[in-house]
Amino acid sequence: MMMYAAQQPSASNSVVLVTGGSGLVGKAIHDIISRSDDPEAEHFGRRQGEQWIFLSSKDGDLRDFEQSKAIFDQHKPTHIIHLAAFVGGLFRNMRQKADFYRDNSLMNENLLHLAHLYNVKKVVSCLSTCIFPDKTTYPIDETMIHNGPPHESNFGYAYAKRMIDVMNRSYSEQYGCKFTSVVPTNIYGPFDNYNLEDSHVIPGLIHKCYIAKLQNKPFVVSGTGAPLRQFIYSMDLAKLFIWVLREYEEIDPIILSVGEEDEISIKHVADTIVSTMEFNGEYVWDASKPDGQFKKTASNLKLRKYLPDFKFTPFQTALQESVEWFVNNYDIARK
Amino acid sequence: MSLLLPERGSGLVGKAIQEIISRKSDASESERFARRQGEQWIFLSSKDGDLRDFTQTKPIFERHKPTHVIHLAAFVGGLFRNMHQKADFYRDNSLMNENILHLAHIYNVKKVVSCLSTCIFPDKTTYPIDETMIHNGPPHESNFGYAFAKRMIDVMNRSYNEQYGSKFTSVVPTNIFGPYDNYNLEDSHVIPGLIHKCYLAKQQNTPFVVSGTGAPLRQFIYSMDLAKLFIWVLREYDDVDPIILSVGEEDEISIKHVADSIVSAMKFKGEYMWDALKPDGQFKKTASNLKLKKHLPDFKFTPFQTALQETVEWFVNNYDDARK
Numbered sequence: 001m002m003m004y005a006a007q008q009p010s011a012s013n014s015v016v017l018v019t020g021g022s023g024l025v026g027k028a029i030h031d032i033i034s035r036s037d038d039p040e041a042e043h044f045g046r047r048q049g050e051q052w053i054f055l056s057s058k059d060g061d062l063r064d065f066e067q068s069k070a071i072f073d074q075h076k077p078t079h080i081i082h083l084a085a086f087v088g089g090l091f092r093n094m095r096q097k098a099d100f101y102r103d104n105s106l107m108n109e110n111l112l113h114l115a116h117l118y119n120v121k122k123v124v125s126c127l128s129t130c131i132f133p134d135k136t137t138y139p140i141d142e143t144m145i146h147n148g149p150p151h152e153s154n155f156g157y158a159y160a161k162r163m164i165d166v167m168n169r170s171y172s173e174q175y176g177c178k179f180t181s182v183v184p185t186n187i188y189g190p191f192d193n194y195n196l197e198d199s200h201v202i203p204g205l206i207h208k209c210y211i212a213k214l215q216n217k218p219f220v221v222s223g224t225g226a227p228l229r230q231f232i233y234s235m236d237l238a239k240l241f242i243w244v245l246r247e248y249e250e251i252d253p254i255i256l257s258v259g260e261e262d263e264i265s266i267k268h269v270a271d272t273i274v275s276t277m278e279f280n281g282e283y284v285w286d287a288s289k290p291d292g293q294f295k296k297t298a299s300n301l302k303l304r305k306y307l308p309d310f311k312f313t314p315f316q317t318a319l320q321e322s323v324e325w326f327v328n329n330y331d332i333a334r335k
Numbered sequence: 336m337s338l339l340l341p342e343r344g345s346g347l348v349g350k351a352i353q354e355i356i357s358r359k360s361d362a363s364e365s366e367r368f369a370r371r372q373g374e375q376w377i378f379l380s381s382k383d384g385d386l387r388d389f390t391q392t393k394p395i396f397e398r399h400k401p402t403h404v405i406h407l408a409a410f411v412g413g414l415f416r417n418m419h420q421k422a423d424f425y426r427d428n429s430l431m432n433e434n435i436l437h438l439a440h441i442y443n444v445k446k447v448v449s450c451l452s453t454c455i456f457p458d459k460t461t462y463p464i465d466e467t468m469i470h471n472g473p474p475h476e477s478n479f480g481y482a483f484a485k486r487m488i489d490v491m492n493r494s495y496n497e498q499y500g501s502k503f504t505s506v507v508p509t510n511i512f513g514p515y516d517n518y519n520l521e522d523s524h525v526i527p528g529l530i531h532k533c534y535l536a537k538q539q540n541t542p543f544v545v546s547g548t549g550a551p552l553r554q555f556i557y558s559m560d561l562a563k564l565f566i567w568v569l570r571e572y573d574d575v576d577p578i579i580l581s582v583g584e585e586d587e588i589s590i591k592h593v594a595d596s597i598v599s600a601m602k603f604k605g606e607y608m609w610d611a612l613k614p615d616g617q618f619k620k621t622a623s624n625l626k627l628k629k630h631l632p633d634f635k636f637t638p639f640q641t642a643l644q645e646t647v648e649w650f651v652n653n654y655d656d657a658r659k
Contacts, residue, residue, distance in 0.1 A: 096495035102437060105429070105487075113426060156494045163429075166483045170421035236519065264599040 011209045014050045016245070017075055019062065020083030021054025025126070025184075027191040028234035029081065029241055030054055044239045051078070055084070064104040065114075072114045079245055082111055082125040085161075089198035090153060098155030104160035112167050116177050119206050123179040124245050125160050127165065127253055129186075131158040139260060139299040142183065142253050159305065165253055172251045182244055185257035189234025189318070190325035194335040202231065202269060202319070206326050206334060209273050218282035219274065222289035225267025230298060231317035243307065257300045258312050266291075272316065276323040345380040348407050348508075350515040351558035352563040353378055372471045377401070379408075380447060387430040389438075403569060406435050406449040409485075413522035414477060421480030428484035436491050440501050447593045448569050449505040451489065451577055453622055463500065463584060463623040466507065466577050487579070489577055496575045506568055509581040509622050513558025513642070514622045514649035518659040526555065526643070527592060530650050531659060533597050541604035543598065546613035549591025554581045554622060557642035564627070564634070582636050590615075596640060600647040 020026050033046040046052060053075055060067035061315060063083055086103040093100060094237035096321045108125070115123045131150030132140050144167060150158035164181055171177040188202035196207055205221065267285075274283050303310070326333055342425035356370040370376060377399055384391040386408055410427040413464035417424060432449070439447045456464050456474030469489060474482035488505055520531055527546065536543035564580045572578060591609075598607050627634070650657055 018608065061456055096498055098440070098498040100492065101487075101494045102433060105433065109426060109429065116422070148472060149470040155490065161492045163425075163483065166479065167422065167425060170480045172427045174422040242380060 014078045015075055016052045016079040017077035018054045022056040022065055024192045024234050025083050025120040026054055028189055028238035032238040035211045044242045052210050062110055063103055068110040068114055072118045078121050080120055080123040081241055093154040093157055098144040101156035101160050103200055108164050111181055116171055116175055123267050125164045125181040127161050127181050127183045131161045142255055142302055168251050181253040182250050183253050183255045184237050185230040185232050187232055187234055187237055189322050194333050205270055205273050206323055209279050210279050213279050218284055220280055220284050220286050221270045222286050223237050223291040224287050225265055225285055227266050227291050228263040230263050230293050232257055233313045236312050254302050255298050255300055257298050259300050273320050346515055347516045347558050349378055351513055351562035355562040358647050362510050368566045386431040386434055387424045387427055389434050392434045392438055396442045404439055404444055404447045417478035417481055420638055425444050425480035425484050432488050440499055447503040449488045449509045451485050451505050453509055465623040466626055471589055492575050504575050505577040506578050507553040508561050509578045510557050511556055511558055511561055513646055518657050529594055529597050530647055533601050533603050536605055537603050542608055543603055544608050545594045546610050547615040548611050549589055549609055551615050552587040552619050556581055557637045560636050578625055578626050579622050581622050582620050583624050596612050596643050600644050
């Protein structure tokens with residue numbers, strides 16, 4: 001049994017709204033709060049009197065104030081996990097900076113302002129390590145977000161996300177609101193986006209390997225495999241989101257990640273995918289393709305201070321589950 | 336037909352722009368900065384619509400179909416209000432700026448010139464500050480709501496330019512002064528505040544007491560000069576990146592010199608003293624005007640003495656109507 005900091009009993013009749021509820025993280029949160037057979041369910045599962053509502057874009061366009069207000073009127077949330085965002089791969093980010101800035105800003109401004117108007121007790125929004133300053137020292141930590149401009153390629157998205165933190169602090173100082181945010185490192189898990197153009201590295205490689213196996217072709221991975229990255233399994237992230245919602249009291253963001261000691265090379269990621277998929281075809285590296293940055297370490301010291309004993313799912317297990325989900329759900333997977 | 340649409344036409348800078356485009360007799364410069372053939376200038380105020388509301392802002396674009404916009408409208412306030420209303424300052428300014436720029440894009444406006452401020456620059460910085468430094472670190476704590484909202488104008492200018500080829504740009508004035516200023520004793524900037532204070536001291540036969548030692552140096556820009564430069568930026572400055580509009584470092588003026596000039600312009604004969612116990616503020620906050628100098632090496636700023644005299648006279652003659 002894991003030991004955690006003293007817990008407050010949850011208020012009766014909480015209504016927890018999750019925006020972006022049908023995505024990678026939303027699905028994981030849904031999974032975690034529903035588990036009743038997990039030893040951790042007692043800690044992270046749905047509590048007495050908690051109602052969880054998972055929204056998707058079908059429920060309303062959050063860029064529109066009136067549609068957003070209607071959602072608040074209908075559900076009267078007491079808590080919000082705000083995952084909804086306009087996201088895209090490198091290409092779209094580079095070409096649509098105005099749209100990425102505007103659409104995300106409108107959603108975030110509407111959501112936080114309505115949360116203030118409706119006296120929502122807590123909002124947890126989702127930032128990203130890609131919004132940090134381009135020129136920086138490593139490891140990056142929570143205090144560094146605004147210390148310089150983000151990378152040119154996605155500055156529309158990056159600034160819109162940064163302004164969540166600016167609004168969190170503004171609403172806290174002016175109105176005493178408890179709006180905060182988390183900064184996950186590279187997330188992976190079931191229900192991801194597996195689009196070969198747009199996806200992140202793990203789902204992209206899973207999809208590529210799947211196709212190589214299906215078509216009896218070589219599985220070719222770009223680069224040398226040397227770069228190191230911190231990955232976080234969506235199920236672990238979901239547990240931490242729930243902990244942040246219930247117990248993290250700071251307005252300042254918190255990085256949610258494995259530590260530097262658990263960074264994994266892209267080669268190890270690809271090797272693991274190959275073995276998990278039982279891919280027996282030709283597996284090669286195209287070292288003429290760029291590697292990207294060697295290390296981009298984010299510090300998880302703040303998380304470790306709060307939750308020294310939190311156990312992340314071992315990478316092998318998490319990746320196995322992710323690959324199995326994809327293979328079993330290929331037809332409905334987003335790609 | 337060009338249609339020009341300055342906003343917040345009732346403020347310090349808007350009034351100055353109105354004045355400059357109307358001047359016929361200002362020697363050689365009237366030709367350069369005055370209204371041109373085929374230009375229609377429309378000055379808006381908050382009565383024309385709430386720019387935070389997209390459904391009120393769109394009709395303004397629909398009705399006037401501007402080809403150019405000078406965007407001066409902003410929610411501003413003194414230190415106290417900024418410190419205590421950060422969420423409002425962030426939200427209200429962001430909503431206005433997002434609406435204006437997006438509608439300018441939708442209505443194919445050829446050029447938008449927005450107004451930033453030196454107070455949005457990073458708190459921890461080297462001097463002189465220049466146009467490349469705006470996003471290099473967080474702004475001062477006291478007004479970060481306002482500061483970030485203003486910074487996002489530059490982010491949007493660049494985003495719309497990269498995605499849509501829009502020509503949206505911005506200027507960074509240093510400390511502006513002139514007629515039609517805000518002379519509120521709590522909220523105002525240093526020159527109008529001291530003018531008002533001295534006026535009251537003269538009226539009431541009380542001492543004119545100025546806070547601090549008078550040592551700090553500042554760059555001031557007369558609203559009439561700023562107006563001319565705004566018009567030049569609108570017509571001829573083609574960068575999307577901001578441009579600092581200011582006198583050079585060599586023309587920085589001490590607060591003591593400002594106060595002395597006010598005392599003499601007002602012909603104040605009473606007791607004039609300094610309360611050196613009050614804080615001075617930063618000694619120097621020099622902003623570089625090299626970019627402006629490169630574009631307009633021969634631009635002549637109105638001498639401070641003249642500009643201040645005109646400003647004081649306006650205040651004295653318009654005391655009842657002045658914003659205070």
